[in-house]
Amino acid sequence: MFNRLKATGQMMVRLVTESGGGNSVASKAAIGMRWMTASRVILEAARFLRLFILARLLNASDFGLSGVALFVLATVEMFSELGFSAALVRTTNDVNEYVDTVFWTQLARCGLQAVVVYAIAPALCGWMHAPDAILLVRVSALWLVLRGFVSPGQILAARELQFEKIFAMNVTEAVIAVVSSAVFGFWLRSAWGIIAAMLMAQLAATISSHWVAPFRPRFHFNIHRFRELSAFGRWVTASNAVIFLSMEADKFLVSRYFGPTSLGFYSLAAKIASVPRVISSELVARVAMPMFAKMQNDQEKLRRTYQAVEMGMLCVAGAIAAAVALLAYPTVHFILGAKWAPVVAFLFILPFSEAIRSVTIVGGELFYACDHPHFRFYLNLLRFAALVISAWFLGQRYGAFGIAVAVLVSNAAVIPYYYWAMQRTMGQKEASQCATAAGTI
Numbered sequence: 336m337f338n339r340l341k342a343t344g345q346m347m348v349r350l351v352t353e354s355g356g357g358n359s360v361a362s363k364a365a366i367g368m369r370w371m372t373a374s375r376v377i378l379e380a381a382r383f384l385r386l387f388i389l390a391r392l393l394n395a396s397d398f399g400l401s402g403v404a405l406f407v408l409a410t411v412e413m414f415s416e417l418g419f420s421a422a423l424v425r426t427t428n429d430v431n432e433y434v435d436t437v438f439w440t441q442l443a444r445c446g447l448q449a450v451v452v453y454a455i456a457p458a459l460c461g462w463m464h465a466p467d468a469i470l471l472v473r474v475s476a477l478w479l480v481l482r483g484f485v486s487p488g489q490i491l492a493a494r495e496l497q498f499e500k501i502f503a504m505n506v507t508e509a510v511i512a513v514v515s516s517a518v519f520g521f522w523l524r525s526a527w528g529i530i531a532a533m534l535m536a537q538l539a540a541t542i543s544s545h546w547v548a549p550f551r552p553r554f555h556f557n558i559h560r561f562r563e564l565s566a567f568g569r570w571v572t573a574s575n576a577v578i579f580l581s582m583e584a585d586k587f588l589v590s591r592y593f594g595p596t597s598l599g600f601y602s603l604a605a606k607i608a609s610v611p612r613v614i615s616s617e618l619v620a621r622v623a624m625p626m627f628a629k630m631q632n633d634q635e636k637l638r639r640t641y642q643a644v645e646m647g648m649l650c651v652a653g654a655i656a657a658a659v660a661l662l663a664y665p666t667v668h669f670i671l672g673a674k675w676a677p678v679v680a681f682l683f684i685l686p687f688s689e690a691i692r693s694v695t696i697v698g699g700e701l702f703y704a705c706d707h708p709h710f711r712f713y714l715n716l717l718r719f720a721a722l723v724i725s726a727w728f729l730g731q732r733y734g735a736f737g738i739a740v741a742v743l744v745s746n747a748a749v750i751p752y753y754y755w756a757m758q759r760t761m762g763q764k765e766a767s768q769c770a771t772a773a774g775t776i
Contacts (some may be wrong), residue, residue: 374502381509385516386606389529390671392520395603399595401529402602403468404475406586407459411448412479413579422458435555437487445483452476463590466501468526475530481537486544500547511539574699574708577715581722581745585738588726597735604678604739607666607683608661638761645697656690679741688743695753702760710756714749721745 357644389398446623456472501679515535520528588607592599667675722745729737729744 350502370499370502377506381513384513385532386603387670388513388517389520390603390675392524393526393528394674395596397526397529398596398599398603400465400468400471400526402586403460403463403590403595404526404530404599405533406463406583407452407456407472408475408478408581409579409583410459411452411455413575432571433700434487434550435553436561438552439556440561441485441487442483445479449476449479452479463587465590465597467593468595471526471530475533478534481534481541481719485541486548486550487523489544489548496667503542503547507543508536508540512536514615554696574712574715577712577719581719584719584722585726585742588730588738589735593735600675600677601681601735601739603671603675604681604685607678608659608682608689610655610686610689619734625740633767641697641701641761645694647695648693652690652693658687659686680736684736684739684743688739688746691743691746691750694750698753698757702756705760707756707760710760714753714756717752718745718749721748 354535438651453473453476456469457466460466460469460472489504512532512535516528517530519531521656522528523531586598589601660683663679667679667682671678695714699714702708702710723742724743725741729741731737733740
């Protein structure tokens with residue numbers, strides 16, 4: 336594995352050198368990767384510190400109720416995502432013609448989302464057997480309103496690979512999230528502490544976005560640019576919807592059939608288990624999408640860059656998943672406390688599921704950059720179908736643990752389709768090499 340990582344690193348260095356010049360795409364991507372690595376390390380450290388603080392102060396039912404609120408928010412947000420960010424990153428036109436339209440669309444969308452969340456809260460909470468979460472859900476709708484005011488300048492910063500600005504915004508949000516989790520968790524000693532900390536963190540993120548990437552909106556809306564972004568964004572919208580279903584359906588099923596307390600244990604395990612995906616693929620994906628978009632006219636360099644990134648991520652995600660599983664028992668019993676003991680069983684399954692999922696994340700960004708967003712949509716639709724079918728059988732027999740196994744099965748089931756789609760996009764040789772590398776996990 337270490338030889339594979341070394342070879343991957345040497346290949347990426349070669350790509351930077353061949354590109355020549357400090358202003359080249361590869362050079363900017365390398366610098367951006369360093370900023371995003373530092374940002375991700377800080378965010379993950381802050382996330383685990385928050386989990387530790389809240390796990391010590393609260394119980395599983397509190398995590399379950401807040402998990403219901405977060406599920407409702409994510410449901411409404413994902414099913415109304417327009418995909419304008421991805422469309423704006425990959426466009427070759429003057430982005431200044433788009434930003435005002437993007438901002439006003441974003442603000443209107445988030446405001447409408449908040450109204451929908453407020454209205455459907457009783458129905459969804461009743462369906463998930465969590466009537467105590469109704470008021471939590473309605474108050475948490477403020478999070479959507481705060482997101483609506485985020486500066487679109489952060490999208491432009493990512494497009495130009497200026498990830499030091501994203502770093503500043505992420506660090507600000509992380510610090511406020513930790514502090515507010517400690518303060519509200521100790522003060523409220525209930526699920527309200529989690530929701531209050533979430534709102535404070537988003538407020539900090541919104542304010543910092545205008546500080547690091549200033550934007551002054553004009554009262555201007557270009558219907559032609561809106562339609563242009565929507566043409567690409569419709570596939571992003573569809574993909575995000577099925578991504579959400581494939582990632583969050585397990586939590587809905589656990590809450591629906593096993594109650595908020597089981598959801599509390601499961602959701603905490605899922606947060607810990609997401610380390611392989613978050614640290615490996617999602618970190619690289621933030622840099623990969625704009626980098627691939629700028630290389631889309633140089634197919635040879637694009638193929639070599641993708642191959643280097645993907646093979647490195649395979650090794651890293653597999654190693655991290657194994658470490659999380661091995662450290663599951665001491666982490667839960669000695670850090671979180673014995674009351675969270677049921678989490679251990681989930682941590683023997685979910686990290687490997689996330690590692691397999693990380694295989695497809697960077698490739699999904701490549702599908703967007705190469706104007707094949709439909710491949711990502713069908714990939715996640717297949718994953719969702721596999722999850723529903725396997726969860727139906729395994730959940731009845733093994734309970735919440737069976738749902739965790741179903742997540743693993745669904746992520747493994749889409750690998751053949753993924754490499755078929757990669758073959759259509761990049762060619763047989765690269766697809767075969769990556770398929771071989773997938774076996775290293």
